[in-house]
Structure formats: C-alpha cells, structure tokens
Amino acid sequence: MRMSVLQRKYLKYLVWVGPMLIIIGLTAGVVANSWGAVPLGLMLVGIAILVVWLISEGSSVQGFFGRRSTQASTNALVATLAVLVILGLLNFLAVRYSARIDLTENQIFTLAPQSQEVLQRLEEPVKAWVFDPAENPQDRQLLENYRRQNDQFSYEYVNPNAQPGLAQEFGVGAPGEVYLEQGDRRRLLQVVNDQERLSERRLTNGIAQITGDRQAKVYFLQGHGERPLEAPQGGITEASTRLQEESYVTEPLNLAEQGDVPEDASAVVVAGPERALLEEEVAALEEYLNEGRGGLVLLIDPSVDPELTALLEDWGVTLIDRVIVDPARQATGPEALVALITQYGDHPITRNLGNGISFYPIARPIDLQPVEGVESVPLLATGDRVQAQSIDENGQLAFNPETDPEGQLLIGAALSRPVETDAPDASPSPEASPSPGASPSPSPSPAASPDEIPGEARLVVIGNSSFITDGLFNQQLNADVFLNSVSWVSQQENNQVLAVRPKEMTNRRILLQPQRQILLALLSLVFLPLLGFGMGIAVWWARR
DSSP states (O other): OHHHHHHHHHHTTHHHHHHHHHHHHHHHHHHHTOOOHHHHHHHHHHHHHHHHHHHHTHHHHHHHHHSHHHHHHHHHHHHHHHHHHHHHHHHHHHHHTOOOOOOSTTOTTSOOHHHHHHHHTOOSOEEEEEEOSSOOHHHHHHHHHHHHHOTTEEEEEEOTTTOHHHHHHHTOOSTTEEEEEETTEEEEEEEOOSSSOOOHHHHHHHHHHHTSSSOEEEEEEOSSSOOOSSOSSSOOHHHHHHHHHTTEEEEEEOHHHHOSOOTTOSEEEEEOOSSOOOHHHHHHHHHHHHTTSSEEEEEOOTTOOOSOHHHHHTTTEEEOOOEEEOGGGGGGSGGGGEEEEOEEOSSTTTTTOTTOOEEEESOOOEEEOOOTTOEEEEEEEOOTTOEEEEEOTTSOEEOOTTTSOBSSOEEEEEEEEETTOOSOOOOOOGGGOOOTTSOSOOOOOSOOOTTOOTTEEEEEEESOSGGGSTTTTTSTTHHHHHHHHHHHHTTOTTTSOOOOOOOOOOOOOOOOOHHHHHHHHHIIIIIHHHHHHHHHHHHHHHHO
C-alpha cells in the first residue's frame, strides 16, 4: 500500500511532463526544419508518459470526465476551439482571395480602366524598383494596386545607401529614381520626391512601353509656320513631353527637304500652319495615308488656307473659313471666341471623356459629307447657340445669316477607310448633302469600324491648334483629346494606352462666414453643454 501511494503521488505530475516534452519536440522540429531523432524522440517519450499516466489513473480519469463540471468545461473548450478554427479559416480565405471595395466618389483608390487593361494583357514578369531610403505609403498603395491586378507585376523598395552595388547596377544617380525591369530590359520611369509622387499614368505607359515590340514615332510637320516643338511662346513643348512620357518618340519633319514621310512614322501632326503646303508635300501626305503606314492629325486654325483641299475632298471634309463665336458672350470680349465643348461623339478618342470640358480659342468649323468607303464620326460639337462669323476687310467679325452657319457646329472629326480603297468618290450623295450650316451629323457609310486597327488609313481633323499650346494643353480635357487622337491615328490603342487622367478627391469643404463660425463654436462649446447641465439639474430637482 505504501508503494502504491508513492507511485500515485509522483505519477500525477507526469501529466505535465508529457505535454511539455511533446511541445519541446514540436518546437525543435519546426525551428530546425528537420524531424530527426531528437525531435521525434522527445515527442514519443512525451506520448509514452501520457499513456502511462492514463493507464495508472484510469479510474480517476474516468470519474473526472464523468463530472458535470468537466463536461461543461469541455463543451466550452470545444466551442472556443471551433470559433478559433472558423476565424482562422476566414482569415486564410481573406488573404488567399482578397477583395476590395472602393466607396469613394471618384474611385481614387481604383486603377483607371486603361491601367487595368494593360495589366490584364501582361504575360511576362515586370518588376518596379524604387530606389528610395524612405517608403512612401501613397506610392506603396499604388504599387500594391498594380500587384493585385496581375501576379506578373511585382515591386521592391531598395535603400541605395544600404545596397550601393544594386544601385550602381541600375545606374541610379539620385534617391527616388524608379525603374521598370522586364527580362533584360530596364527603363527609368521617373524620380519621386515630396513634390511629385509616383504617377499611375507614367507607370501604366511605362509597362506598355517596356512590354511592347517597338516604340511609336510621331512627326510634327514644320516649315510653314506650324507650332514649334520648343518655343517660349506658342510652342507645344508640353504636348511633345507628354507624348514622350507615354512611350512615343517625337521629331520635327520638313517634307520640302525630305520629300517623303519616313517609313518609321506612326503618325504625322500638322499643327497650325500659317502658310500653304507645297503640292509635293500634300502628295506625300496623301501617299502616306493611302499606304496605311500611319495616321494624320490636322489642326488647322481659321483665316489660313493650307492648300489641303485635294487631300480632304477624298475624305469628304471641308474647312469652313469662319470663326466660331458665342453671341451671348460677345460683349465680354475674347471669351466669346473660345469654343467650349462638352458634347463628344461615340468614338475611341472621346468615348471616356463623358461630359467634361475641352476648349478651343479661335476655332473654325468643319463640314462632313458622306463618301463611299469612309467611316466618319463627329468628335467635337458645340452648343446650339453659336455662330460661325466671317472676318471682313477691316479684320472685324461680322455675321451674315444668309451665308454664315449657326446653331450646333462641328469643329473636330475622326475618319477611317480601308487601305484597299482607291481614290474614293468624293461626290456626296444628292439626298445626303447638308448645307454648311446644317447639324454636323453625317450618315456614316458601311465602312470599317473605327475600332479596327490594321489595314486602314486614319485621319483626325480639328479646326484649332492653340488648344495644345503650352499653358492650355494641360487644362481640362485638352490633353486627352490630343493624346487620344494621336494614339488612335497611329493605331496604338491596342498596344499603348490612351490618356490616364489623375483622380482627384472632390472638395467637400464647407466655407462659413466668420459670424457663423463664432455662432457654431458658441452653440457646440457653450449652449449645448449648458443645456445638458440644466436638464440634469431639472431631473435632480424633480426627483427630490
């Protein structure tokens, strides 16, 4: 009996030794990442001790588990473990299949549709390297949004001071440089700092460029007083820079010297010529269009005859030598000469512009006529209360209701036709020949859809060039209209993205007058607390 008491006295402590040995064995195996003799031996010894304890304390254990308190505690333990398991599974599923809902008004935490489209087409790994000693939460959030769209995109922050070898390999010149890497190709994207954070537009276009087969080249015609690429006033430096940021190469083109449009031209832009083109130059542009090697963007201001009639007749386009004027604002001065556009045609160039504003100072209207084989889509239409006024001999604007059109006028159009079309008939159909002042809604012929890209010639005509000049280019939707036009005529919309506009949070601030600010402060800090204090005294007095 004495040995039995001693055995029971010491055996009851084995219930603690066994689990401890099992935990030690599991920990050793996980930490060492090896399940050798030591971890397994500790676990087996612990299990053996537990078995011995259960055998020696069989009756006591049975009685212990038969108690009502033990059963209640066991049920509570099982319920707790079940809740923990369910929470663990939910957390695993949330991490494995994450979903986010952007409830902001302007969807500022959601990538633009163009960015999502580029990422969906991403088939090879692309990595963004941010060489910055400090991680910016805003930049990281943007990169994380890209990574969620496609696992082929990844990013990494690198401290150039801690890893100078890697920074030297990329040729980092200053902290904040961001690079894109795809295979053996690397490209400097931008330099981020406190004033300029990582741009979705640049990142998306950088991905499109580094994964593309070739870089599109845009030529700007020069030699006739066109808008210069670089000039202190009246130049289009901003437009050229934006094209370069969106993966284009921009160069001037003098057709009088070169003779033909270069073979690598994806698009040619004629922006605001002040003098007529030579016949040989017009013939070179016609040949370039007919071969379908690229597209042409014509930005023609009023009071100028660029001698492009032969080219435009084949497309059914007429440049009306008038100036668009808003009579309701004519008394205010130059503002009446600014054509405000909020109505856009259903076309890839303007499809995502909604009812936004673009404006065109001193613009001329154009007229469209149906031509067999040509698909014409009005892009930019004014309101229905404007006039197209002529300029008299004294340089003054005058409106003649018998000859000058009024009402809704068209100042921009997109046209396309199959390359196989040889010299289409420019004569309009008798029953579909609107007058110059008629509403600009021509009936498009059953030609190729404007969404097709290969095998067609493309032309965009806009009766204004000042909307892309420095200082006006980045105002409202002016940049979008131009960039989308170049992208469409160069047939890059399936390889490059269109303009990605930055999203801004809507300003919901309430501006109060000083008197109302004082009243609101007194109401919240004095009157309401006094009211609550008085009600408390009243309740106390009533209960006395």
